[in-house]
Amino acid sequence: MKRQLILKTLFIATFTFISFQILIIPAYLERQSLYSRFFSLYSSLQIPLISLEVDLLNTSNNAGQFHHELGKRKTLTYAVLKENSSTVSLEKFKLHFETIGFKLFVTKSLNNEVKTKVTSHYFLCNIDLTVHIVVLYPRSSKSLWLGDFVLPSDLKNNCNIKNDSFTSYPGLYDRFTTVQKHKILFPSSKYNIIEASKRSHFIECNYTRAEQFYSKHPPDKSEEAVKFNRKARQIIARAKHYLDDLNIPFWLSSGTCLGWFRQCDIISYSKDVDFGINIKYYKPELISAFERGGFFLKHVFGKVTDSYELSFQAGDIKLDLFFFYDEDDYMWNGGTHHETGQKYQYIFPKFSLCWTLFLELKVQIPCPTLPYIEANYGTTWLEPVKDWRWNESPPNVRTNGVWSKLEWDDVIQIY
Numbered sequence: 243m244k245r246q247l248i249l250k251t252l253f254i255a256t257f258t259f260i261s262f263q264i265l266i267i268p269a270y271l272e273r274q275s276l277y278s279r280f281f282s283l284y285s286s287l288q289i290p291l292i293s294l295e296v297d298l299l300n301t302s303n304n305a306g307q308f309h310h311e312l313g314k315r316k317t318l319t320y321a322v323l324k325e326n327s328s329t330v331s332l333e334k335f336k337l338h339f340e341t342i343g344f345k346l347f348v349t350k351s352l353n354n355e356v357k358t359k360v361t362s363h364y365f366l367c368n369i370d371l372t373v374h375i376v377v378l379y380p381r382s383s384k385s386l387w388l389g390d391f392v393l394p395s396d397l398k399n400n401c402n403i404k405n406d407s408f409t410s411y412p413g414l415y416d417r418f419t420t421v422q423k424h425k426i427l428f429p430s431s432k433y434n435i436i437e438a439s440k441r442s443h444f445i446e447c448n449y450t451r452a453e454q455f456y457s458k459h460p461p462d463k464s465e466e467a468v469k470f471n472r473k474a475r476q477i478i479a480r481a482k483h484y485l486d487d488l489n490i491p492f493w494l495s496s497g498t499c500l501g502w503f504r505q506c507d508i509i510s511y512s513k514d515v516d517f518g519i520n521i522k523y524y525k526p527e528l529i530s531a532f533e534r535g536g537f538f539l540k541h542v543f544g545k546v547t548d549s550y551e552l553s554f555q556a557g558d559i560k561l562d563l564f565f566f567y568d569e570d571d572y573m574w575n576g577g578t579h580h581e582t583g584q585k586y587q588y589i590f591p592k593f594s595l596c597w598t599l600f601l602e603l604k605v606q607i608p609c610p611t612l613p614y615i616e617a618n619y620g621t622t623w624l625e626p627v628k629d630w631r632w633n634e635s636p637p638n639v640r641t642n643g644v645w646s647k648l649e650w651d652d653v654i655q656i657y
């Protein structure tokens with residue numbers, strides 16, 4: 243009698259379980275289970291993948307709920323640091339993932355630093371779940387590089403690829419630390435990698451062009467030139483540090499930008515360093531921050547609402563900060579003649595900003611860069627010009643009225 247009851251209960255339980263499986267497990271739950279299989283491999287193989295699904299970090303403190311949310315996604319994006327993704331371990335992981343129904347795709351791109359193609363994106367693809375892994379390479383001491391994404395056709399048909407900042411262009415990121423939550427690594431909240439990715443577009447300096455330039459115009463190896471280049475790099479690094487601290491974005495402008503674009507280096511006869519800054523990021527603390535850092539304010543031209551320009555002296559090198567103003571279909575910065583009060587305007591086509599590495603420093607440059615260079619230096623920018631007059635030579639300079647004498651004390655300050 244007792245045994246019969248047990249059997250009956252067992253029968254009902256089994257029946258309920260099976261019908262639950264058949265009736266209630268639709269495609270979405272299958273995806274969930276694929277995710278579970280993925281996650282158990284991730285955990286047991288101890289793959290140092292850093293999840294970029296950071297929007298989920300705040301949603302739930304409950305691990306079950308959290309993984310449930312992740313399991314609903316069709317594409318999961320992860321980052322892996324190059325030093326943590328050896329080819330050997332990859333082969334091992336590949337086998338494991340194939341057994342649970344993933345296919346592995348690898349896309350490569352050119353790393354100019356090592357002049358060979360390197361792996362930049364892995365895709366583990368299943369019809370229900372695509373795991374996209376971006377490989378971040380250390381470049382310079384504080385930055386990480388992500389190669390561009392070349393879409394092979396077989397990948398398109400097999401994978402669910404998101405069109406986002408990780409697949410749209412090569413990127414440059416700051417090194418970041420990680421935290422663990424619900425057994426998954428994430429970038430620590432100090433670095434918002436998704437926001438950074440939207441502004442991560444990286445442009446490599448064109449070393450071919452630099453070589454061509456130097457073969458025609460050999461670099462100045464004199465002690466004076468070498469010393470100037472070293473000091474100029476130091477000035478850029480220091481100024482970058484102060485501006486980064488103040489969260490003021492800047493870009494290489496004028497001769498410094500031309501040096502990067504044409505020869506991937508400082509132009510040694512230029513005698514100064516030039517940065518551009520959009521006026522909307524101007525902060526009054528800027529001057530005191532530079533002064534505290536040992537820069538000496540040399541002159542202030544214009545005012546924040548019009549043609550603002552700051553020059554600092556650091557040793558025997560001058561650093562110019564040119565403030566740029568937005569118009570509907572162009573941008574401009576101003577110039578002021580300190581003896582006559584004559585105002586000038588330098589007109590540039592609209593541009594956005596991209597990252598580059600200049601003398602191993604992570605800095606921004608206008609992009610596309612060529613129209614910016616051509617506006618400022620004309621189409622003959624490849625030819626070195628040593629006799630450059632700031633208010634006559636640039637093709638994009640135009641006069642812009644004269645400061646009223648009453649304003650001179652404010653708009654022409656020389657220290």
Ligand SMILES: *[C@@H]1O[C@H](CO)[C@@H](O)[C@H](O)[C@H]1NC(C)=O
Nearest residue numbers: 289290291323325326420427
């Ligand atoms: C990646 O490798 C570095 C050493 O190269 C190690 O310190 C770090 O813990 C590794 N990261 C992860 C997430 O395992």
Ligand SMILES: *[C@@H]1O[C@H](CO)[C@@H](O)[C@H](O)[C@H]1NC(C)=O
Nearest residue numbers: 296297298299300301431434
């Ligand atoms: C998570 O919450 C913290 C504070 O509650 C907030 O500062 C942070 O921006 C949030 N992160 C995301 C990705 O929403």
Ligand SMILES: *[C@@H]1O[C@H](CO)[C@@H](O)[C@H](O)[C@H]1NC(C)=O
Nearest residue numbers: 393403404405406407409410
């Ligand atoms: C991805 O989106 C960008 C704009 O955000 C667009 O320019 C590009 O053509 C898109 N790529 C694909 C493959 O759809």
Ligand SMILES: *[C@@H]1O[C@H](CO)[C@@H](O)[C@H](O)[C@H]1NC(C)=O
Nearest residue numbers: 446447448449450451452454
């Ligand atoms: C680099 O410069 C060379 C020579 O000027 C040019 O032919 C080439 O297209 C440039 N490469 C890129 C990626 O712009």
